[in-house]
Amino acid sequence: MSDQSNDSSDSIRLSKRMTELGMCSRREADEYIERGWVKVDGVVVNVLGSRVRPGQTVTLEAPAQAAQAARVTILLNKPVSYVSAQAEKGYKPASVLIVPENHWDGDLSGQRFHPQHLRGLAPAGRLDIDSVGLLVLTQDGRVAKTLIGENSNVEKEYLVRVSGRLSDEGLRLLNHGLELDGEALRPAQVVWQNADQLRFILKEGKKRQIRRMCEMVGLQVVGLKRIRIGNVRLGQLPTGKWRYLASNETFD
Known part of the structure; x- marks a missing residue:
């Protein structure tokens, strides 16, 4: 005592x-x-x-x-028109999708849904209303700290469909050299995935960061999908479905 x-x-x-x-x-x-x-x-x-x-x-x-050990972490393939956290401007939070009927039947974690898993469940990171893909919700403070803590170094990977013309200098600036909110952005990895789609790998997550970065080099984002956080990939998880993080999966 x-x-x-x-x-x-x-x-x-x-x-x-x-x-x-x-x-x-x-x-x-x-x-x-x-x-x-x-x-x-x-x-x-x-x-x-x-x-x-x-x-x-x-x-x-x-x-x-x-x-x-009893705390769970959930992986959701967030659709368009859902916000990551609290409801706003008539949009529902993504957490409303965490219901038994949306539990992916390809989940190999062995976990079975229990209402207790919703208690204290919170997003560890954000995806804006118009973005889709991997969103993590967790009850575990250790997971939250790994993903969004001040010293987090976990990579987030995105496929970004764009319109507009991107110069070689613009591509260089996307990789390193831009500022947002008066602060220099950390180096990123940005390459062409195909004729109209870029692949972004970031280690930070400022609000609407990719969309704002693209605007600064003359591009407009047409679609944005997060496909990986650290070692965890979206994989075959269907849009609007969710699964548990398995015991053998880690983000870092």
Whole structure:
């Protein structure tokens, strides 16, 4: 029942340290601490706001590990006219598609749908209303941190149908050299897939980033489809259908 308080200048909040270690989200960390499911150097810490030094060992008790194992991650092939998160301007959130009748019969995860899987399910990344393809919704803070955390380095791959004329210099700028919102974009990989379609591979996801990048080099996006996030591909998942992330699949 120790609070493991530590006033050392290099100490940090235990919940923050847990997220840095990739153990869980901040919200989950606070829950585990309150429940007495966290140990620091072998001693239970159950007081919110407790601090630890970087060298101390943080571990999760069995109930926390079981809670994490029960959390699901869902892969959806999002259709046009659905928003990624909260409903807006009359458009429905993509989460309304996570119902038993839309569960893909090609799902090999072995998971069976349970209403509990909808609790706390949230998108880990966005696809705008007019874009389609792979959208990840998860209950697991570790997955969310991997995909959208501040230091995320996971690739996202898109097929982008465009109209307009793209010069060699424009293609070079798409790969590296553009700015959005006053910030230089990270290097991308952009190549022609066919006569009217580009393949984009990005490691960031600013709002409507690809569409805005294309506009800056004189292109208009006609269609945009996300086909991969990290090691996970959209594959044969039909539009509007969803499946569970299998236990042997990881994004990084």
